[in-house]
Amino acid sequence: MRTMLRRALPRVLGALIAAGPLGATEVAVDCGGYSGPIALVERAATGERGREWRFPRCEAALPLTPEPGEGALLHLDAAGRWAEPIASSEARSGGSRLVVRPAVEVRGKARFARRIPLPAEAFLRIRDAAETAEWKGWRVPCPVEPETVSCSVPQGRWDLALRLPGHVTRFYFGVEAVPGKAVDLGRVEFTPGATLVGRVVVEGRTEGGRPAVTLAPLSPLEGGRVALGTVSTTAGEKGDFHFDGLRPGEYRVTAQLGALLSSRPAVVVPEGMEVTMKEAVVLSRPVGLRVNLSPPRDPSGKPWTVVLIAHRNDREIEDMVEGAADLSGVWLREGLRSGVSYRLQVRTAEGARWWSEEEPWVLGPEGGLRNVEPGFEEVRGRVVLGKTPLAAKLVFGGEFKSVSVPLRSGEHGTFEGVLPRLGKWTVAVDSAHPTVKRKLDVDVARDGERGWVEIRLTNRNLQGRVVDEDGRLVPRALVTLQAKNSLDRNSRWIDGGAFEWEGLEPGRYLVTAATAGRQGGPVEAEAGEGAVPVDIVLRRERTLKGRVVTGQGVGVVGALVRRLASADFPREGLYVKARTDEEGRFQLPLRPGAVDACLAVFPPGMGA
Template identity: 30%
Template sequence: MTILVQSGGAPISPDALRIVASPASIPGEGLPDSQGATPDPETGAAILRLRRGLVWQFAASGPGIWSERELLLLDAERAEARLTVYPRTRARFRLGPTAAAPLPASLRARVESPPGSPRVALTSISCPLAERVVTCELPATPVDLVVEVPGHASLYFHGIVPPASEGLDLGVRELHPGGSVVGRIVDAGGRPIDRASVRLSPERSGSALTREFVAAFRAAPEVRSGPRGFFQFVRLAPGDYRLDATSERQGSAARSGIEVLDGAEQALPSPLALAPPQNVELQVTPARTPGGARWGVELMRFDAAGSLQHLRQIEADDGGVARTGELTVGRYVAAVLDDEGQALGGLDLEVPGPPLVDVVLDLVEIVGSIRLGDEPIAAELAFGGWTGLPIARFSADEAGQFAGVVPRPGVWRVDVRAPEVGVERRLEGVRVDRQVGSEPSRVEIELPGTLVAGRVIDEQGRPAPATMLTAFQLPEGAFFPAEVDDEGRFRMRGVGPGTLRIEASGVLRDGRPADADPLRIELAEDSRFEHLELVLRGKRTLRGRVVDGAGSAVVRASVELAAFRSDGFPLSVFLDDTLTGPQGEFELSLSAEAAQGIVTTRGGGTTLRARRVALAGDATLQLAAERAGGELRLALAAPLDLRDRSAPLPVVFQDGVLLFTGLLVSWANERGVSPGQEAILIVPDLAPGEIAACLLTSAAERAVLEFAPASFAPGPECERGYLASGGVLELDLR
């Protein structure tokens, strides 16, 4: 490994430097000693021989030297890394009184680059605290300093310029115990807005409006954004909050679903962008519902957590025009409702955006029938899925007949529910073709006469009725639940040919969470499995901690785990997830069979990072997370639609470890980057490392990904590149 050293200030002789590489904590591994080397006087390069597969932290040391710190995972062929060093100086400030618990002997702090200044890699440092005076060693260059005080709001010092020859006195800073919220206000072009009015209000969802909660809110008055658009609310009680920001010239914006924990800081993952409120007109065609009534429109808005929240419902006029009323900046969904409340149409809205939007419903009348084997059945059907948009629901009678309209011709996902005969099924690829003339389209749904039945028991053979049982089918890629009765029995009919995976989870009689080793069976058209057994076993607890490169706890980071057996078979098609606590700690329930896994961490001021971990035994995971990352841009042939299983699927590997595509999209949305209708996937704040991006185009490839993700690896046809901290990597998958 070659480390290149460059000076960010006055010239520094390489003879005065020593480059040190220290291993970060890796679960289940004995750690090697730190390695050191002196840079070559002519090239400024230091060569270190380091063990691969570990996370290493690099820094330079020397008299009067301040060095960046880089955290790198050496899982791929890396030739070199770069470090910038500066003359070292100090900044001091005094803390005001506090009624909270005693403070530690040192405080963690972050050193960041101010806008428009030379880049300093985001670095965590330790600032000694003695007699209420905090001293931080800093580079002699313009920086931002953020000092974290346990149980209190962080202290922000923007644009300080410590002189190289002497220290800088930053005065006295008051301490504010409790929770806090920080963020930035920008205009629609991303430029910071000074002196915007920012208000905080409690939300009822997820929070009881206790006296303490309301009192803490009333104690948090309106604040004004600073020159960089920065704002901070302090002394907040735990609960859910909503932000409203306004500016006379730039307009307004709001963000809801902001959760504050006791004594923790909640930083908005993306700036709050202001724009004047906008009225949007939706022109629905045809102007009337199939029943001759006016269309309804339900407006929903994405909150800070990416969840859809109901905003209001409006009615279109006789000409099919629905007026939304004033909408602030944000992302919305508009669902077009018929006279029975079915969402026959839907679209995403961005504000600011076009003031007039056309919603064209290409209605197709259909008649159809549904059969189970040779017999018609009464059933409920949902074209688009029970939770889809759009959705058209039908009720088939005892003769299996149904009729109505769907909002477009083409291929549909159809959910079928007939509990009387044990059918809970999702069908992919049901085609609706428009007929010539006025004849309705005919849709025939034939479910095979397959039977999958059995029972769920505990290790003593006793029935386990309080069980959630889920089936996952390939090649359709359908999920559907199955009912478990009081005797632990389950029964599924009409499941199509292919591979069926059955998972069960529940609670044992002693209250412990439990799950069963998944079953995998192969079904033909007439298969009958009548005596299957799933045995619930108590889960164990996986504990761990997430820290940054300097060892500081990462609070409110999301930790997601995909667990596998020793043979690589996934123990669930779902990710287990949790948030880290005040000390960076986390707990996850782990299947007794889990031997290995992929763990991703994101948020809490850190980037998105995936890593493989060993899960055998009772080891506690210590996960290192980077504070600074880069941006990945994937050029696609068409906009990404994860709901369309026939569409090519981009897959990304980070230092050889699979990053699940749904997680990438979720992370991008959290950071305020929505794919929308653009044929590009932008993933911000991705941890640095070797990136491989591939395109899956066949059902067989998707099956390998879904049933054996632990063994999935990038092939020679994948696009590759290195994503540097603060850099942008563009890969073309078209």
Template identity: 25%
Template sequence: MVAGSAASAREILVKVIPRNAQGTVSGKLTVARVDDSSVRRDVPLYSGEATIDIPSDSEWTIKLDANGWWAEPQIISAAGAMAKVVLPAFQTGVVRSRFTVAANSSMPKIARLVVETPPDPKTPPEIPRHTTFECPVDDTGAWSCRIPATALDVAVVVDGFIPVYRWDLKADPARDTILSEISLRRGASLVAWLDRESAKSLTGLAKARLLRGVSSDPSITGERLAAPVAEATFGKRGGVQLAGIPPGVYLLEVTAEGFAPSRTYPVEILDQREAVLRHPIQLEPPLTLRLTIDPPADPNGAPWSIELRRNGDFGRRTDATPITVRRLENEPGVFEVRDQSPGRFTIEVADARQQFRVNRRIEITSAIDAQQTISIPLVRVHGSVTFGDEPIAARLFFGRRDGADRMIVDANREGSFAALLPRTGTWPVDIAFTGDEVTTNMEVVIADDDREIAIDIPDIEVTGTVFDASGERAAHADVDLMTKGDLIGPVGTRTNSDGTFRFRGVPAGNATLSARDRWTGEESQFVSVPVAEGVANHVELHIESQRKLAGVVTSLGAPVAGASVSAFPILEGGSTQVRATSDMIGKFELRIPVSTRRVLVNIRAPGRVLQSYEVAADDKPVVFDLAAQGGTVRVLYPTDSWPVILRRDGVLIPSIDLEQWAYEQGRPNSEAGSLVVPNLAPGMYEACLLASSKCVQRVVTANSVVEIDLR
């Protein structure tokens, strides 16, 4: 009898059953009351069995105390219906090793071996996850402990150090199992598991790579940031640890032969902590993309050519190397792409002459949407080109010379042309005069009910001279001219050997010009001039020397690597955007004109937020501490009123940064009249229509969703 009287007692039979060895377990059971552990007794085992009498309405813990054996403690209840309890027991073996620590660290006194299994297993493991065995450590770092002699994945855990994993460890009950020396180090780590079916299906090694959440950047810093932060191979039962990771937000990529790459994002790593993925990673078979181009042939009846590139996980840039695409000879217009994983892609479809080109973005999430039809409407248009009221031969680039959608059309000597375009509506057009280096651009509108276009190039010119930072005439400097802000984009030329330049065919209105030294990157301020027929304009552009604006990007006090930093020096007439990427310790440098006094800075940090600042341009490094979490803003506006002006706490967020961030967050501005931007830093947001004075303000907090209606 453990406690109480015989009348109130309940008899329970406990059988200890060996699981990994033959024979009978000898020893005793220690029985203790759950609500008062001081009430306890030892009950001997006879032939692996013991009978325990416990009072009614009580709960008791039973533990096995048998030399060379271990069993998971169990709780029994007198109130339940149980009269018999089975206690699975495992024969044990001794595991030994030795720790080493850095010179500035003291040797620990205790270590723990913690059993690890995949989270959310389909069937419970024999030895529960996180079962812990304590291991004393002596002054030399030697340690040992006794664990069940069955195959286990274990973490060697020492407080203040990164856990060290030993996959598929099996102690030998007959002799000590000696592990290699373990060097303890401080820092952060990540543990992930494959789901059971994926682990069983592997025919080779599965590999894990941890990548920074950064946009593609061709700079040296970008290349360093794109390199894996940590790499490791999964164990036999599907576990992996990546250690020595700086704090930050990352993407986990898992690859294995016969499976599509798996990507998990975001994965947040905190300093001096181990992160564990909540759910096992499920590997899927690779996808075969089937792309059908409609119509199946280009405007000249020849087969289309297509180029497919995977979009970066954190930016608009695409992979430099195109994906191999196979044209199906017996199915016109059909292309097949094998061994792909879900993701976002850019498809370029071009005719055989490379004069008709369209780009489309698609997102593939599963085998269901891996078959896609790319429809390319062919709209017939015709028209004429005149220069100063005289017909002129010219080459027209509908969509601009370097546009994603671009059609090259030649007008003959009479100025006449005919073309096929993929849509009606407004088109920016670059115009190159045949036999002349002069280029201009303008917008043309193609109506649904009127396919005739008259392109009238005004006989207006703008001339000027560029001076370098030393005051000398700048030969071969780049000069840009814009007549409608950034809606069409600039047209460019270069200065002659005497520093002069000339633009012809400039549309009437206001023209904004700037110059840039091709060798130093130094730029002039923007200069705006009125442009009209019969008005002579000669503009002087003075290139300025530059100086450094240094900064550090942090969040929650920790450096943020790989943040995209864009800045506009606040200068009269405007300025050119400059960009940088924060390095491994969050630092960046920008080059700005020496006359700059204040700078508009926008920072996009994957896994964090888009946050805007206006700062003084001085010699002191600026710390930009980003909010850890943001909210979502949905702006509704009249479809003919883009772009919308958005400010946070009175600081402008340029539309180019807004659109880029929305795209990087998986919310491209594809719906006319609506812009959805997730993960904007908390603050007071004001949205305004550029074409009117209408503005609406809303407060954004962390994890909030705010709608700003400008209609």
């Protein structure tokens, strides 16, 4: 055994020595003929400086002990030399190496619109002036002294973007960096404010010239003011554009070039930050769309209404146009943007949403043709509450769905009309007297030449009162009923303080009430025979005020703040929300008696 250990030990030690120090990352380096001292500096993605490793000379492999942190970037620090930063994960896997190149100093005379603590650190982003690619994701640190700002770039011809946090970005295009000759940026004005950076793409360019880009404010932020009036600029040779000195707010960006049509992306600009648009502003040749409808008219004999919905993505609607088809069932629309995702919806002349496409489709560069066949099925039926006929409004498909067809039952509970199809439907039933508001699934079956359905509602009720803290009935309040473990909520204004809900499914419900400045509940109640009436006590509403800021203490505009669900009302967090104003401030209602609140914050363009 000892003999075996003596023989194995040299091999084990040799393997450990070859592998380097325990917990070390070995970085591959192309020194490019440089043999002087070198240092590697760890920086977070946000630019904060971390650990530093120094070596007496540049070598093909440099061990870093301890290992750099996950997600960090490794920057070169060597006199007169420059290297593109590499990610620590790439260095650890051997998938990338530092390529050392001659460095050229970039410097300017710093001027400040307001006093800031100095020295400070600005950051420089680089892009090859001959390319149309986006800016590099990493940033070169640039020390800022009372009168100077300086940093290094590699030899070449570059586009530069210089930014001091909280200040407007300064752009320099086509900068020639020649070894032995410093690049003079001249006077560099650091002005407080935000910058928006974007790009225009012209599809199938036939128009000459550069696109004009317009930035227009949307509606004011909650608690804030409109950011500024509409401003314009001209895109550069590569389609780049930027707007500087913006106040926080939400903006719409469009471009114009000849007869081309522009996409219309919206963007939120937080206070004092640089925002780079993820999607380009696209200019394309206008095209047309023809929709053929069969049958050519709706159930009343009137022309169909066609709605064309433009989608920015699978969920977000960017634009919507509508118009009536002609009597032959043809709907024509010119001046549409190709390359955009659209979805069609067909409505009756009275506004019933009769037919809808579930998935969007992309309009091609030659325009499009869609053939639509809305169905017709005559139906009849009846509605009963327990054993009693019920007069009610019936919405097949649901009130807010893409297909939504209203019918109405009379005092004998019977109804008849036309639906797009037979089969399974979700039906919303709404009756004022008695108070019934329900959704249930039904099956409309064929009965001869028509469809037939009987809608039977269980007749369970729930009663209660809305009172103030002294036990007096509240004259008018909004009462909301929500089944436990359900997202569906029913709300009604009640007068006189007493309420009764009928036509409920058996089970337990959460009841809340509210009036101006006061809230009550949730109170858990049972719907069913012999159920005990509940009292909802209204108490003065409290408000939680707060502010969302960046790591530098700058207010974040347009952040979504949600108050998460509580144990006694697990679905509430879906509804209680607010957006921050131009200073990053928000306020949310707190339930009476609440001693704490859990918030989720979703700032635009940043991690939650």
